[in-house]
């Protein structure tokens with residue numbers, strides 16, 4: 001590993017601490033663009049999904065997809081996604097990734113590894 005990605009870390013953090021900082025910085029990078037500085041509006045959420053989670057969420061350009069994610073995340077129905085709501089999304093996606101990882105490992109144990 002060669003140095004911090006964001007430039008604000010002290011360089012002494014563990015991987016997990018770095019990941020936590022990165023989640024906080026990523027949230028604030030988008031939350032500060034319009035309206036409330038500490039929450040994501042629908043537009044900010046869309047930018048965040050498109051730029052940060054496009055690989056995982058398919059095509060968040062789709063308006064319905066953004067509305068659905070917004071509806072799922074906005075637990076208190078105030079039309080904004082706050083940091084707690086954001087972290088639930090990240091947590092849920094991380095669990096999904098871990099499930100995928102476990103499945104993948106199981107398959108690799110059963111089958112011979114194919115390389116292409």
Ligand SMILES: [Ca+2]
Pocket residue numbers: 030031032033034035036037038039040041044
């Ligand atoms: Ca905002």
Ligand SMILES: [Ca+2]
Pocket residue numbers: 073074075076077078079080081082085
């Ligand atoms: Ca909310």
